[in-house]
Amino acid sequence: MEAKRLTQLGIPAGVVLIIAMLVVPLPAVVLDMLIALNIVGAILVLMVAMLVHRPLDFNAFPAVILVMTLFRLALNISATRLVLLDGYAGKVIDTFGHFVVGGSLVVGLIVFAILLIIQFFVITKGAERVAEVGARFTLDAMPGKQMAIDADLNSGLIDEDQARIRRMEVHAEADFYGAMDGASKFVKGDAIAAIVITLVNLIGGFAVGMAQKGMSFGDAISTYSLLSVGDGLVSQIPALLLSVATGLIVTRSTSDADMGSDILRQVGRQRLPLQVAGFSALFICLIPGLPKLPFMIAGGIMLLASSRVPKPEVEPEQVLEGHAVEIPTDTPELLAAEIQVDPLGLELAPDIIDLVDAANGGDLLDRVKALRRKVAGDLGIIVPPVRTRDNLDLPARTYAIRLFGIEVARGEAPRGTVLAIGDTLGALPGESTTEPVFGLEARWIPAELRVQAELSGATVVDRASVITTHLAEVVASHAGRLLGREDVKTLTDLVQRQHPVVVEELTPAQLSLGEVQRVLQSLLDEQVSVRDLVRIYESLSLKAQVTKDPDALVEAARAALGPAIVAPHLSQGTVHVLSFDPMLEQRMLEAMRPGEQGPMIALDPLTGQTVLAELADLRTAAEERGIRPVLVCAPQLRSAVRRMVLPALPGTPVLSYTELGGAAQVTSVGLVSGERQAVSA
Incomplete structure (x- = not known):
């Protein structure tokens, strides 16, 4: 419990301390420790970014960028304060200002400028563009991903828990790339701030050294300018590491392995590229004046790596008598999968896909699921999953309902409207139409006029309700066709669990499942619920002893269901x-x-x-x-x-x-x- 408490308070307390650093002077020793912590933390973030299997495994990365950027800016302010006040900001900055750049202000400025160009114009700019495109494409792909998840759920490939997890992943992915689009702006702003801070430190150092302390121009450069450059280098190295980590995260695709394993596996499994690279390095050795040993070593490493690549067990194409034989794509299994038809399908025109986009409030898929449960409760049958998909061939704002691949109903659901049903619709703007189920006069009106239409006495129905009601009417009128042999077997097994004697007397002793199916279909064709299967089976078992005439069996079942x-x-x-x-x-x-x-x-x-x-x-x-x-x-x-x-x-x-x-x-x-x-x- 204490460890969890410390975990919850650790980051907030750290952010408060970072804010305090902006105004509270720090001793040089403490600054050295914090600078070391900043560099090591940037290395840690870079390693995590390289080792995650997918970007969502590090979904806290945008917040980490913000905290690390704030921490680095706080260190810049603390270092600037010490440099200008004391002419000394700790051993780390002093070492970067004198030893790393050789004590030369010109070399230090050039190294700083190169690091800044690499970070700002190469890594940060590219990462910002990739994050922006990734966020846009992720948001655009959300409706299609939602439909794919619901299609898998309706077809039974996944269960409710798996569908819920996948939906959460889709939303998390959209949130992540949206956050990364904003976080890349922090990295870009940090690079700009580094330029400004370094210039301020240089000018401020000259002013303090020459104007306040009476130093000569050379002493001021030696004391303040080199420390300012050292401060800039100390801050730019972790900033560069975070920029690289940002680029790696936004360009990382989902995989089962870390980035290093993916690169080595994908590059190292190609024999021909390695051989070409190796021989090219050996060919460069023939150019006069170039050193031979480095290129020979590099070429030898490439050729050695190519010799270790195993041959593929199955080639993409097999060569037989000089002709390429492609892998067959018309196997019976593939053809059988393509010719199968869905018992019940709902197709939407591309412009009304928002009806199934949960992120924008679309709840059509949830209503279809509820409809399946309602029909099961009303008619007593197992409604097959409703395959919902988009259809580019449909006219704009149109939906179509298909039964075994054949369109049986069609309607419209214009975007941004609701359906007003009533006799007093003349004063409302909109397009006149007919309600698809009951044939009532109706009008598609703008959604913002819903309250006005209700006050005028009209019944107002949203687009998803119109489609769901239409689908319910189609299912009810074709319930007999939707009841398959497997469904009858499932229903019979359910009855047998509670009333085994009833089923044993009926099937297969007296009636086959096909004959039972025909009776149930006849009942459903006349909108008679078959929920009370026990009563139906009891009546059929008695009547079947006398006759197996389908009409007589149906009448016997109807007599048993008279009150219903x-x-x-x-x-x-x-x-x-x-x-x-x-x-x-x-x-x-x-x-x-x-x-x-x-x-x-x-x-x-x-x-x-x-x-x-x-x-x-x-x-x-x-x-x-x-x-x-x-x-x-x-x-x-x-x-x-x-x-x-x-x-x-x-x-x-x-x-x-x-x-x-x-x-x-x-x-x-x-x-x-x-x-x-x-x-x-």
Whole structure:
């Protein structure tokens, strides 16, 4: 606990001491120790930058640059104070001013200028540009990386924890390169400050030595100028090391090894470049006047290194009878992976990718995940992962929903807008449209007018909700197609864990998984939830002992689910029904004929058209009164009646009398007699 406390307080306390150094004079001995600490710290930072495997492993580097720069500037101020007051700033600066540059002011200024040029114009300038480009490209690539992570999550390649970690890494990478873009400005500013401080020290040294202390020009140069140059060199060496570390960090690509290992492995595994470099060095020896030994040694080292490079086990191309044989790219495995289609896909035009960019508030992917859970709870099926990707071929602001690779729905979601739904939209600016699910009149209005639209009585929906609702409607209407054999197996295994006897009696003893799948698909096609699989399987196991006719099995399952089927159609405990005249129903029973898709009602064309027209009129009249009726008939007729009604009146629920047991009250709102004149009367 104490060690953790010291770690938390160490850096803040150090920053406070650095700030104190700006105003508090330091003894020469203490200054020597701090200068040594500054140089060693810069070497440490450089080594860490070289040994990390990826830039994010040293994500504290921007803060380290700021602290080290502040520390170095504080040392400059302390050294300047000692030089101008005492003419002595410790052994380190004195040694750099006299021994390193030979006591020559001209040599010292030239060495200082060269170091400054290397740092400012070569390393710092390049690192600043790389950091700027890296920050921009990293931010631009964030939406694509987010989509790739969510696509892997939806496909099951990674789990939620792995996806969360990868998202954090993407955000951390963007934050890091953004911080590095700013930190490179500190390094650049430090180089400029070094020039100014050195010039101030030179001028101030002349002024103090000659004006205040009465020294001669030579003594002033010997005493103050050399110390000023020594101070500049002492500060520029760690500054140069930090500039190199900055360049290494921003140019470092992610790898499994440190930089030294990467360089040696990548350079040393190429035999031909080493051989060319070695022979080139030996060829240079032939030039008259050049020393032979250095180039011979360098060439020999290159040739020796090339001889130690192992031959690759597999060449990129194999030569056979003088012809290059490329590695095949059309293997059955690769082709099989390319031809596979996703059960459910969502494609976005490039200009609406912001919907999936979490950094900019896009939450479409999270809503799609929530939608999968909601559909699973409502319909009782496992919705396949929704593959979300961008599509350059889509028109601007458009999205498309695909089912097994085929587009089944399309809509628009203009950027910067919300969808206002209502009858009083004329005063609002925007583009008129139709709500994609219910076909209501709507208008895409600017997002900033949302409150105004709500106050006018309109229902306002954001773009992500529009797409999610549209996707939910597509999933619900095609739920039967989305239920695969593997999904049925998974659902059956789940039932077997809690009710093993039910499953053992049903499959495979009486019905195969394919036959069970067909029954479940038929239920889903009529928007019937299959959550209560136990009741469904029990009813199927009883009915399968008598017949395996698909329609009969479906009716048996529907009878078991009666209360659940009628529940969505209840209004305050009452279900409003349209029914057939008993005489007409008897005629329909007599007119039933077998068909490829199941029994059909073979009424004469005139009677059939009359029945459908009368039914449409009755349904319209009921809907005008705010009632959404269901059509009921005998169980033996139900499936055939649905096949007859579906093409002309899609969306009309068809129930049997046995399924009305869940309603507290049944109210008739119309009787279909099959006689047109009865309707007009």
